[in-house]
Amino acid sequence: MIDFLVLVKAFILGLVEGLTEFLPVSSTGHLILADHFLNFRQGVITKQVATTFEVVIQLGSILAVVVVFWKRLWSSVDFRKRNFTHSFNIFHIIIGIVPAGILGVLFQSDIKDKLFGPQTVVYALIAGGILMLVAELYSRKTVPTTVTMDELSYKQAFAIGLFQCLALWPGFSRSGSTIAGGLFVRASHQIAAEFSFIVAVPIMFGATALDLYKSAEYLSMDLWPVFAVGLVTAFLVALLAIVTFLKLVSRLKLIPFAIYRFVIAIILLLVFL
Template sequence: MDIIKAIIMGLVEGLTEFVPVSSTGHLILVGDLLNFTGQKATVFEVVIQLGSILAVVVVFWKRLWSLFGFYKKDYNSISGKLNLIHIILAMLPAVVIGLLLHDFIKNVLFHPLPVVLALIAGGILMIFAEKKKTPVTAGSLDEVTYKQAFGIGLFQVLALWSGFSRSGATIAGGLLLGLTHKTAAEFTFIVAVPIMFAASGLDLVKNLDVLSTSDIPVFAAGFITAFLVAMLAIVSFLKLLSKIKLTPFAIYRFVLAAVFIIFQIL
């Protein structure tokens, strides 16, 4: 039964990590439904997040290598070409705030009520970003400026509020700062690699003492499931986003918040 639960949780993580609907909110709700809770379950969620991040590395491997000077010929050699400075600027706000408020975030914001409020707030931001219709100044990753990268990093701070959704915050922020939907989503995925590896790695190191060798099959099942599903979800989401935009995802978040509330009442 633990293996089945692990696969279900891996499916949920892979499907929702890079879609603006809050993977954390889904994992909390599904974990409660499956009675898959506690400290070991929390560590399990960290491990399957690493599976999702590995999927980004595989899908965007050439673009990631280009940040270090490889495969330059495959991308535009224009002023402002995406480089490591963009990534550092986008990471900086969330890293600083996350380190300063780590215990508060884990102890206060990872509970049903804050998640419900974050789902609603994030949905409102996404709808606002769609309605605002900021003029596009970055139609590709190579046209993203340092100022836009840092601005997206500021929006990423909102994702420290569990349930807000990192991709929802950064894609909405990207739209408000002049990126296209596709460019904002791709930038979101690439920035996710270092910041989520760092955050998940820190959580994993802090909780290694609760794990044992008997956990390996369960954790491996969840990790592999999340990795495979996330690869499909990333490619599918990029195609879907260009057609339906963010509003349907915002509406889904409102529905999920209502489900949370009903679930808590019952």
């Protein structure tokens, strides 16, 4: 029988994951803090099960992106389109995921062994915040040349894909790095954010599927309520977070999120170092 308190902790972690996965604030940093204060990895929840749980709730966030952008994703694989040079399509997504996909496969073990931890996440939070500030200042000195998804070029998609490689460093933030990359190639905030979310789907699905395969032995039926609560919570909260962020990003810009990252970095330093 699962303790009710464990379900409450699963709900809170799902809430944190859903709120932060696609905002440029680092879900990893927030989950490290939440896990520390909740003491989730105790009792029936072992370290291995807790790690698997984090993979499961990440899947909830990914599914939220699929729901929000299902029309765009579906149209991108519609090969009835004849004009692949003047419309957003599957090749933009492929080009955007290739750099991070290759590096992720080659260095997955090293990333997990050496870059997951409070100290390295603090460095990533600060570095990512600085990148976002620089990208924001750059965007204020230029005029966006890409204000619709169909105007996004393959060259821009590849450049944003290179920036996505930074997100392999836990704490850097996938959305933060890719949105910053979009601003550097003169996409609008809205388009940079939308492409950031879309290009994250195949990368995160692949990484999550691999992690779930490796963690299959910990997906115990006895713990299905814990996984279900976390996944559903992350899915519903991520839906709200994505829609809200897309409405606000053009007005808020990246600076408030960069400052918030510095605050989280300081809290992590105080708690762990």
